[in-house]
Amino acid sequence: MKNLFLFLLFSYVLFSSTSNASEIEGIVSSQSKKLENAVVYIKKIESKKFLPPKKPVVLYQTGLRFVPHVLPVIVGTTVNFPNEDDVLHNVFSPGHINRFNLGTYLQGSNKAVKFNKPGVALLLCNIHHEMSAFVVVVETPYFAVTDSNGNYRISNVPPGKYSLSVWHEEMKPQIKEIKTSDKGIITINFMMKK
Numbered sequence: 001m002k003n004l005f006l007f008l009l010f011s012y013v014l015f016s017s018t019s020n021a022s023e024i025e026g027i028v029s030s031q032s033k034k035l036e037n038a039v040v041y042i043k044k045i046e047s048k049k050f051l052p053p054k055k056p057v058v059l060y061q062t063g064l065r066f067v068p069h070v071l072p073v074i075v076g077t078t079v080n081f082p083n084e085d086d087v088l089h090n091v092f093s094p095g096h097i098n099r100f101n102l103g104t105y106l107q108g109s110n111k112a113v114k115f116n117k118p119g120v121a122l123l124l125c126n127i128h129h130e131m132s133a134f135v136v137v138v139e140t141p142y143f144a145v146t147d148s149n150g151n152y153r154i155s156n157v158p159p160g161k162y163s164l165s166v167w168h169e170e171m172k173p174q175i176k177e178i179k180t181s182d183k184g185i186i187t188i189n190f191m192m193k194k
């Protein structure tokens with residue numbers, strides 16, 4: 001009897017927590033291929049402000065690469081940049097927003113940056129010119145990065161009308177006006193151009 005009660009309670013909690021939101025999913029491609037590392041996101045919701053995560057997000061320097069190559073975050077998020085290689089690395093962002101230079105530092109060291117402005121920050125290492133990454137700073141928690149097949153999925157989106165944006169490092173950004181309802185999944189595909 002007790003187990004049945006717990007099961008019903010669990011079902012209720014599960015149902016009630018998912019009943020008022022929907023999911024957005026789809027594929028991002030260009031003419032020739034599916035695009036990995038595209039960021040699909042709701043840029044802004046008027047009258048709503050979202051807090052960044054309390055814990056820093058991590059972008060590693062490992063194997064002479066930045067991992068992940070593309071990292072979407074909410075405005076105000078602190079990103080740690082630990083050096084996991086046995087060589088010196090540097091991290092700098094040359095753009096006009098979120099511009100910084102952390103200097104060079106050794107394996108085992110960590111430096112952090114708080115990303116206070118929305119926009120895309122290109123990250124480079126002045127020692128290894130092949131290293132690059134992008135921190136995509138957005139104003140909502142509703143974002144996703146496409147996998148190697150171009151697929152993305154954004155969960156727990158409240159019902160409403162939104163501008164859904166897509167960014168990819170080699171393509172022109174796009175925006176689609178969308179509407180989500182109380183429940184279910186909507187599919188929004190993007191075909192991007194250079």
Ligand SMILES: [Cu+2]
Nearest residue numbers: 089090125128
């Ligand atoms: Cu480096």
